[in-house]
Amino acid sequence: MTESIQLADVSRALFLLSMDDGDQALAALTANWEPSDEVLADLTSALATPTAAERARGLGDAFRDHALPHDHANECYRAAFYFSGSAEELSSNPLYAHYLAHRSGAILDKWIHYFPVYHRHLDRYRGRPVRVLEIGVYRGGGLDMWQRYFGAEATIVGLDVDEAAVRAVDGRYVVELGDQEDPDVLRRINDEYGPFDVIIDDGGHTMGQQIVTAETLFPLLLDGGTFITEDCHTSYWDYYEGGLKREGTFIEWVKDRVDDEHSRYDLAIDRTTVWATHLDGVHVYDSVVVLDKAERFRPFSEVVGSSSYLRSDRLAESYLADALASRDQLQAELDAIRGEVTALRDEMDRTVDRSATEVIENDRSARLALQRMRRESVETNAELERLTTDLASANGRLLESWEQIRLMRGSVSWRLTAPIRGVRRLMSR
Numbered sequence: 033m034t035e036s037i038q039l040a041d042v043s044r045a046l047f048l049l050s051m052d053d054g055d056q057a058l059a060a061l062t063a064n065w066e067p068s069d070e071v072l073a074d075l076t077s078a079l080a081t082p083t084a085a086e087r088a089r090g091l092g093d094a095f096r097d098h099a100l101p102h103d104h105a106n107e108c109y110r111a112a113f114y115f116s117g118s119a120e121e122l123s124s125n126p127l128y129a130h131y132l133a134h135r136s137g138a139i140l141d142k143w144i145h146y147f148p149v150y151h152r153h154l155d156r157y158r159g160r161p162v163r164v165l166e167i168g169v170y171r172g173g174g175l176d177m178w179q180r181y182f183g184a185e186a187t188i189v190g191l192d193v194d195e196a197a198v199r200a201v202d203g204r205y206v207v208e209l210g211d212q213e214d215p216d217v218l219r220r221i222n223d224e225y226g227p228f229d230v231i232i233d234d235g236g237h238t239m240g241q242q243i244v245t246a247e248t249l250f251p252l253l254l255d256g257g258t259f260i261t262e263d264c265h266t267s268y269w270d271y272y273e274g275g276l277k278r279e280g281t282f283i284e285w286v287k288d289r290v291d292d293e294h295s296r297y298d299l300a301i302d303r304t305t306v307w308a309t310h311l312d313g314v315h316v317y318d319s320v321v322v323l324d325k326a327e328r329f330r331p332f333s334e335v336v337g338s339s340s341y342l343r344s345d346r347l348a349e350s351y352l353a354d355a356l357a358s359r360d361q362l363q364a365e366l367d368a369i370r371g372e373v374t375a376l377r378d379e380m381d382r383t384v385d386r387s388a389t390e391v392i393e394n395d396r397s398a399r400l401a402l403q404r405m406r407r408e409s410v411e412t413n414a415e416l417e418r419l420t421t422d423l424a425s426a427n428g429r430l431l432e433s434w435e436q437i438r439l440m441r442g443s444v445s446w447r448l449t450a451p452i453r454g455v456r457r458l459m460s461r
């Protein structure tokens with residue numbers, strides 16, 4: 033008898049489950065191991081569930097709840113996924129399809145539940161000439177997957193601290209050697225190959241690495257870009273300096289970013305940081321955090337849906353629309369007359385400038401032409417003055433309309449919305 037259950041026995045039990053043999057599965061689990069009564073009770077009740085998928089999931093839960101090795105639960109959940117048909121459902125996801133078809137390629141170690149998350153946030157970049165940075169290359173399996181996913185026009189760049197990663201990709205991709213916890217390394221890679229549309233941090237997963245990488249590269253990401261941090265469960269694991277609600281973990285850092293998103297609602301939050309101005313979305317999934325970058329407009333609220341449009345506002349607004357239309361018409365006429373005046377002045381200047389000989393030769397007709405132009409100029413100036421006065425009065429009427437609308441809003445909508453304001457005041461106490 034062994035102290036803990038061996039992985040080989042778990043695998044044998046899962047194989048028997050796939051053939052619907054629950055009794056033999058329990059026998060396989062307990063062949064070399066004597067579980068405590070409590071554990072045995074949980075395993076037995078897991079195996080009493082109706083389907084192979086539920087049984088495998090129940091075994092995984094029992095292993096996890098009793099703190100048995102992580103790999104055992106992993107194998108059970110993996111079997112449950114395949115028994116349940118979820119693999120078939122997910123196979124329409126191009127990343128998962130690549131993963132399935134890639135069994136003999138470069139090593140690719142992925143948590144399967146990341147694929148739907150990636151596809152939800154990255155699908156819009158496919159087939160476009162985007163720049164993608166993957167931090168943590170290992171043997172290049174991820175780079176192959178991203179290139180296939182984003183398409184031939186995409187440029188995929190890698191960063192890894194281990195020279196073996198550079199050797200493994202063998203020049204098929206640019207892979208820079210460097211430590212992701214060094215902001216200078218990150219800035220250099222951005223200067224040389226960025227700015228990036230997409231950054232995926234799948235590097236060392238320690239708190240310092242994840243936080244420094246996000247703080248350095250998110251501000252440099254293209255507007256509209258996506259920043260993804262993987263394996264955020266390390267925020268809960270001692271080995272990675274994690275711990276539930278422990279200060280300094282990446283997940284606690286992310287919670288601060290949620291506060292930054294709300295900087296407009298509390299003066300204590302700095303509203304000048306890149307997180308307050310350019311963090312458009314924080315998406316927290318199981319072990320994956322996605323940050324959307326986009327400059328945000330200042331939040332404001334507006335009321336529609338009141339009945340004010342049924343009341344006299346409608347009249348005032350049509351009056352205002354008429355006033356605006358006639359003002360625009362006058363403005364156009366005024367512009368046309370100004371153009372004519374300029375043309376006349378130019379013509380007069382040209383006439384006056386004609387050579388003295390010409391004037392002497394045709395003195396009388398030149399004088400007559402000059403007199404006619406002066407007359408036309410006086411008339412045009414009078415028209416100009418009249419239009420300017422009309423425009424001033426149209427603007428005056430416009431102001432009156434605004435005032436009328438303002439007064440109507442004051443008397444109707446303000447009264448109608450008074451109960452809403454009362455409720456808001458009560459709620460804010």
Ligand SMILES: C[S@@+](CC[C@H](N)C(=O)[O-])C[C@H]1O[C@@H](n2cnc3c(N)ncnc32)[C@H](O)[C@@H]1O
Pocket residue numbers: 139140141166167168169170171172173174175191192193194197210211212213234235236237241
């Ligand atoms: C989980 S693997 C990456 C797997 C890869 N993304 C894939 O999909 O196949 C993690 C990689 O991060 C690298 N790494 C660890 N610490 C790092 C650091 N401080 N800076 C850069 N890379 C680091 C490791 O050398 C390793 O190759």
